[in-house]
Amino acid sequence: MPATRRQFLGLTAAAGLALVTSCSGREPSAAGPSSAGALRLTAAPMRLDLAGHPVPTWGYGTVPGPELRLRAGDVLRVQLENELPEDTTVHWHGLAPPNAMDGVPRITQDPVAPGAGFSYEFETPIPGSFMYHAHVGMQLDRGLYGPLIVEPRTEELAYDREYTLMLDDWRDGMDDHAGHDAGSGSDDAGSGDPDPADAVSFGGRSYPLLLVNGRPPDDPPVLEARPGDRLRLRVMNIAADTGFRFAIAGHRLTVTHSDGMPVEPVTVDALRLGMGERYDVLVDAAQPGGVWQVGVRPEGRDGWGRAVLRYTGSDASSAPAVAERPAELDGQLVRYEDLLAREPLDLPSGSPDRVYDLTLTGTQIGGQSYPDADPLPVAEGEWVRFTMRNTSAKWHPMHLHGHHFQVLTPSGRGPVKDTVAVPARGGEVTFDFLATNPGRWLFHCHNHHHMEDGMLRLVEYGRG
Ligand SMILES: [Cu+2]
Structure with missing residues (x-):
């Protein structure tokens, strides 16, 4: 069950632990960096249940992996254990650690061999919504990823609950192919049909499923809200080959952060997220009740992913059909030129060096x-x-x-x-x-x- 923000802060203060929230009904992993001790992150073969169909994959115990949560200025301490049959590393996407902690094999560290481990330890001074993922070959295309949240020392935003949503394209374990060669043929480098001239497309491979927090559309994650609640959503694109359009039926999205960094709030109908991008949005649960579609549509290709926003106490019969497309997906889209940095870089006057x-x-x-x-x-x-x-x-x-x-x-x-x-x-x-x-x-x-x-x-x- 997701914790309210108040509960979260209370638990953090009491236990000195980072609480892991989960909006998919999974057991939360009560682990995270504290002032003492390291979180253990074990990369290993595992099975992921896709609406009753288990598939083999590689992950950090769950897909997504455990949510790491700490506060600005804390030290992240993660002990990676490699139980995979090949080398691995972990990259902290969006953070700016010392180079030796960046997790890029042969560039910043020796690859971590099967059976070996590696200690990541560095300070995290900048708050934001980040991700961690394996950075060896196509390992990210499996389930080797998770969210990493750094909370500010003083939270300026007011909200009642928060959820993290990781959007992914998925093929692992679903056919005999895997890796870079899988489903190739219609990419720039391939010989397939070109996209129509006006298409927005971030990739050309074939991915049979789109997952939200490791769940297919038939078994969507549920975001709970009471009427009048304000939700904070951290929406992250961890896909290998798919850009996404994101919107919620009957609700607008107030963007407060892009890639974890604060912007002047701007209210839109829909987000576009390239792979690696994140947006934090506030959503007012201003409907009287019901269950509303949280739609995830891939840019430039077929497919569909979703979660649902459920007002507490709403009848299950009001749930939207699996394939119902929120009209907001085609509404006002956030653009970079609409976003104003609240904390611009400290660039000198003049021109670049x-x-x-x-x-x-x-x-x-x-x-x-x-x-x-x-x-x-x-x-x-x-x-x-x-x-x-x-x-x-x-x-x-x-x-x-x-x-x-x-x-x-x-x-x-x-x-x-x-x-x-x-x-x-x-x-x-x-x-x-x-x-x-x-x-x-x-x-x-x-x-x-x-x-x-x-x-x-x-x-x-x-x-x-
Ligand atoms: Cu590219």
């Missing part, structure tokens, strides 16, 4: 395809600007490790993010960041197929 113009194709960034690619050098302390121009037919959600960047929009105060979707067919996005976290950092497309095909560069700099 270093500018990169990078063309994105389905296999290259800036004309090079990893691993046959040079690092993008910067120097510590520099103000760096990336302008990306996407010449391919797919949208690319571009993710920078170890930094938060600010998206350039007409307002001059665009959102601070770590993953940004660059539109297809000539779409351009520019962002700025400050090189204040020395190391070897990945800059890559969060379509894991595109990353495997070479859409990855290193941003590299040392101290001084």
Whole structure:
């Protein structure tokens, strides 16, 4: 059962533990980093029950893995144990840890071999809604992911309950194929049918199911609300190959954070999330009752995922049909240019110290395809600007490790993010960041197929 915010704070203070909330009726894992001791995260083969059909997969005990929750300034301590038949690591998506803790095999650490372990330990000064996931090959395409919430020391938002929703595309255990070669054929690099010119598509592989918190549409997670409640939802796209449209029938969404970073609140009907992106939204439970569809529609392809929003005491007979599409999915969509950072980057006056113009194709960034690619050098302390121009037919959600960047929009105060979707067919996005976290950092497309095909560069700099 989900805890109310009040209960959560009470338990945290009393037990010194991070409480794990779950909105899917699963047993919450009462674990999390505290001031002493480490959370154990075991990567292992497991079975995931898909509405009564168990499938084999790899995960951290549940799918999603246990929700890690701590407060700004806490130290995250996770002991990873590898019970998989191959190497693994954990990456903390959206956090900016010291480079050695970033979880990228052969770049920031030795891969963790089968039977071995690794201790992750670093401070988490910046609050937000983040994710953790395996960063070896296509392991993320299985169930090796979970949510990571860093609460601010003082919460400015008022709400009654909160839920985390992780959106995923799923094929693992459902056929004989797995990994990067699975379902290929209609991607940029493939030879299948091209998308229609106006299609928004983030990928071209075949995924038979869309899951919300590890659950298929026939067995949706249930968000409980009392009339008059204000809910906080942390919506996260952890899919490998699918961008999503997200909306709730009969309710609007007030966006308060993008990729965990605060923005001036803006109320819309629907969200678009590229892979790796997150939005925090407030939802007023202003209907008198009933059960309402929380719709998850993939961009540019068939398929359907959902949760339901259930007013406490509502009759089960009022539940929406599995495939019912909220009209809000086609309503007002949040755009980057509508978002104003509440805490912009502290950029100096003048112009950037270093500018990169990078063309994105389905296999290259800036004309090079990893691993046959040079690092993008910067120097510590520099103000760096990336302008990306996407010449391919797919949208690319571009993710920078170890930094938060600010998206350039007409307002001059665009959102601070770590993953940004660059539109297809000539779409351009520019962002700025400050090189204040020395190391070897990945800059890559969060379509894991595109990353495997070479859409990855290193941003590299040392101290001084
Ligand atoms: Cu891509």
